[in-house]
Amino acid sequence: MTTLEEGHVPVMVDEVLTMFAPRPGDLLLDATVGLGGHAAAYLEATAPDGQIVGLDADATALATARERLNEYGDRVTLINSNYARLKDAVTGGGIVEPGGSSLQQSSPAESPGLYTHCLFDLGIGSHQLASSDRGFSFKSTAPLTMRYGAQEGLPAAQLQPLNYLEQRLGHLPDAQDIVERLHKDELALVLRTYSDERFSNRIAGALKHRTPRTADALAEAVAEAVPRGYERGRIHPATRTFQALRLAVNRELETLSAGLPQAFELLAKDGVLIVISFHSLEDRIVKQYFRERSKRGVGEVLTKRPDTATVAEIAINPRSRSAKLRGIRKKE
Numbered sequence: 001m002t003t004l005e006e007g008h009v010p011v012m013v014d015e016v017l018t019m020f021a022p023r024p025g026d027l028l029l030d031a032t033v034g035l036g037g038h039a040a041a042y043l044e045a046t047a048p049d050g051q052i053v054g055l056d057a058d059a060t061a062l063a064t065a066r067e068r069l070n071e072y073g074d075r076v077t078l079i080n081s082n083y084a085r086l087k088d089a090v091t092g093g094g095i096v097e098p099g100g101s102s103l104q105q106s107s108p109a110e111s112p113g114l115y116t117h118c119l120f121d122l123g124i125g126s127h128q129l130a131s132s133d134r135g136f137s138f139k140s141t142a143p144l145t146m147r148y149g150a151q152e153g154l155p156a157a158q159l160q161p162l163n164y165l166e167q168r169l170g171h172l173p174d175a176q177d178i179v180e181r182l183h184k185d186e187l188a189l190v191l192r193t194y195s196d197e198r199f200s201n202r203i204a205g206a207l208k209h210r211t212p213r214t215a216d217a218l219a220e221a222v223a224e225a226v227p228r229g230y231e232r233g234r235i236h237p238a239t240r241t242f243q244a245l246r247l248a249v250n251r252e253l254e255t256l257s258a259g260l261p262q263a264f265e266l267l268a269k270d271g272v273l274i275v276i277s278f279h280s281l282e283d284r285i286v287k288q289y290f291r292e293r294s295k296r297g298v299g300e301v302l303t304k305r306p307d308t309a310t311v312a313e314i315a316i317n318p319r320s321r322s323a324k325l326r327g328i329r330k331k332e
């Protein structure tokens, strides 16, 4: 099996295309291009001349996207950047992947307000879960890094202990730094804030006591700290802890709050922004931002309630089970 075949199955592609209703010549800003699944579907739908500008914080994912989207030639521009710096990235500040067209004066990526569509498909891709060296998955024996990519210039964390830790370290803390260096109460606060973990105190206590250094050891320590029958066995007991650490390491909520207004600004009039999120903390940020745009009269919310995946899709792609899709149209 090739990497691409094993790779990420894009979520809610039909729903995305229906809401975008893209036409030839349209231009997508894909803020989380990942392995290029949504991007490829968009390029097909907008043939022969629709274009995409695809961003990803993860250079490894971008390299795969480049391979996958190679057949679309200069209809594709790929940029290695965090979407917290979306505007800078598309106006020339990001690193353009070789194989993507370069950002020259004539590039569609240059001018704000040109994009017909923008997509955020949030969180972690299966390519990252499968990568053996970053500690994203419960079974990984890798060190506890959990970084998507380079982290310069990310917004401050909403939790002060994480900002103080960053100052002390001189760099953004990775998962190991957070588990090891924060005080137990601060660690519990991270777990509660970024995953609503009910057993945050018990888990933080166990992690301080056991000081796991690999992802599998972390998962085991959490499983032993929580009561039997955690969440009635529906999820692995360490799911929330891993989510919280990943969100804290990558400042996921903070980068989302920073990225959405930039994306909205980059949209053309009547352009559509879609966000697919996978947990309530992200969805709340999207919902509130869309509501604020609508109240100001500059956006028309296209989803009163979030759209969800069909039963058929969930059956073949379990990751789509928790997907929530929201869309907004820019009015002016």
Ligand SMILES: C[S@@+](CC[C@H](N)C(=O)[O-])C[C@H]1O[C@@H](n2cnc3c(N)ncnc32)[C@H](O)[C@@H]1O
Residues within 6 Å of the ligand: 008, 009, 010, 011, 031, 032, 033, 034, 035, 036, 037, 038, 039, 055, 056, 057, 058, 061, 081, 082, 083, 084, 121, 122, 123, 124, 125, 126, 148, 255, 256
């Ligand atoms: C769920 S995957 C996207 C999959 C993609 N839609 C596809 O069809 O293959 C999410 C991607 O977003 C990237 N990502 C997460 N947070 C990011 C951020 N703040 N800035 C840029 N990329 C980010 C991850 O590296 C990952 O590749």
